[in-house]
Amino acid sequence: MTESYADRESTAGDVSRETRGAPTTPDSVDVSRETAATDHAYDTPIAREAAQAVHVLNVRQEQWPKPLHPRILTVANQKGGVGKTTSTVNIAAALALHGLRVLVIDLDPQGNASTALGIEHGVGTPSVYDVLLGGRPLREVTSQAEFTPLLSCVPATLDLAGADIELTSQVAREYRLQRAVNEYLEEIAGNPETVPPDYILIDCPPSLGLLTLNALVAAREVLIPIQCEYYALEGLAQLLNTVELVKSHLNPQLAVSTVLLTMYDSRTKLADQVAAEVRDHFGNLVLTPVIPRNVRVSEAPGFGQTVMTYDAGSRGAIGYLQAAHEIAVNGNRQEH
Ligand SMILES: Nc1ncnc2c1ncn2[C@@H]1O[C@H](COP(=O)(O)OP(=O)(O)OP(=O)(O)O)[C@@H](O)[C@H]1O
Numbered sequence: 308m309t310e311s312y313a314d315r316e317s318t319a320g321d322v323s324r325e326t327r328g329a330p331t332t333p334d335s336v337d338v339s340r341e342t343a344a345t346d347h348a349y350d351t352p353i354a355r356e357a358a359q360a361v362h363v364l365n366v367r368q369e370q371w372p373k374p375l376h377p378r379i380l381t382v383a384n385q386k387g388g389v390g391k392t393t394s395t396v397n398i399a400a401a402l403a404l405h406g407l408r409v410l411v412i413d414l415d416p417q418g419n420a421s422t423a424l425g426i427e428h429g430v431g432t433p434s435v436y437d438v439l440l441g442g443r444p445l446r447e448v449t450s451q452a453e454f455t456p457l458l459s460c461v462p463a464t465l466d467l468a469g470a471d472i473e474l475t476s477q478v479a480r481e482y483r484l485q486r487a488v489n490e491y492l493e494e495i496a497g498n499p500e501t502v503p504p505d506y507i508l509i510d511c512p513p514s515l516g517l518l519t520l521n522a523l524v525a526a527r528e529v530l531i532p533i534q535c536e537y538y539a540l541e542g543l544a545q546l547l548n549t550v551e552l553v554k555s556h557l558n559p560q561l562a563v564s565t566v567l568l569t570m571y572d573s574r575t576k577l578a579d580q581v582a583a584e585v586r587d588h589f590g591n592l593v594l595t596p597v598i599p600r601n602v603r604v605s606e607a608p609g610f611g612q613t614v615m616t617y618d619a620g621s622r623g624a625i626g627y628l629q630a631a632h633e634i635a636v637n638g639n640r641q642e643h
């Protein structure tokens with residue numbers, strides 16, 4: 308069997324504690340070639356981190372598989388602070404660093420995803436609010452992230468805070484984002500000079516209101532981040548129930564495709580228990596890699612960056628690299 312990202316890091320860094328016992332994915336052939344000859348050279352922490360950074364930043368220009376059609380994933384969990392935004396922006400960055408075109412739609416009035424991607428989102432900035440309530444095309448409010456032209460973002464401003472209520476009285480209030488996304492993709496398809504995104508990731512606020520509903524109606528897949536903490540599964544039944552309702556009434560194509568364990572602290576037994584419980588419940592929807600709790604991850608947004616560029620050699624960056632790789636490879640497998 309060939310070596311996966313998880314295996315490689317278990318020989319190259321402390322991520323081993325988090326990925327111990329993880330089954331291998333057979334798709335990372337290129338990575339194994341890079342590793343075999345060089346493992347012995349990583350015997351100082353600095354050398355190890357430098358080597359990890361080379362992988363995260365994809366210095367060798369490895370290209371991950373492109374999906375046949377744009378994959379639209381909504382990152383949702385009505386529980387606050389579980390890693391929705393962090394997962395959205397870091398997975399987006401990892402995909403973009405590997406040659407995939409990504410659009411992030413920030414659907415949270417807090418605008419944290421916009422901040423992390425270094426996108427302007429002060430009040431008055433054209434934003435997703437104008438799309439949902441002003442009928443403005445998505446293209447007009449999209450900005451490119453600084454670190455790569457492959458990553459763009461539709462920012463959220465504080466105006467969005469009132470959108471849940473303002474949308475209530477609107478016609479087709481649950482379909483606003485879906486329409487905008489479909490029009491955006493059709494417009495790109497009709498113009499030979501533009502290239503469609505491979506991934507659209509939608510970052511939701513911590514509620515199951517109309518904004519999250521719009522995200523669920525616009526998407527094909529739901530990615531649920533679950534924090535490895537007390538009460539991790541609490542409230543999930545409500546989220547799954549909402550997904551089922553949306554599926555039966557508003558968007559038959561929707562499915563929970565991915566569950567990601569976040570903020571895993573390998574020093575606690577609790578984290579292992581939660582991870583085991585989540586895997587028991589969601590089976591192979593749970594990504595093999597888990598995201599370690601790592602201070603570099605939480606520092607990055609303060610610099611308008613994702614951890615992938617802020618500290619590419621950190622355990623957090625490696626965790627998100629592995630998770631994004633599995634998302635890219637799994638999705639491709641499902642399509643063929
Ligand atoms: N792997 C990690 N290691 C350390 N800190 C983390 C990690 N992931 C997220 N955090 C921190 O935890 C906090 C919550 O994360 P995040 O904002 O991504 O959650 P969220 O689900 O989007 O929150 P909200 O529900 O408010 O939108 C943030 O301060 C973030 O920097």
Ligand SMILES: [Mg+2]
Pocket residue numbers: 391392393415419510511512
């Ligand atoms: Mg958030």
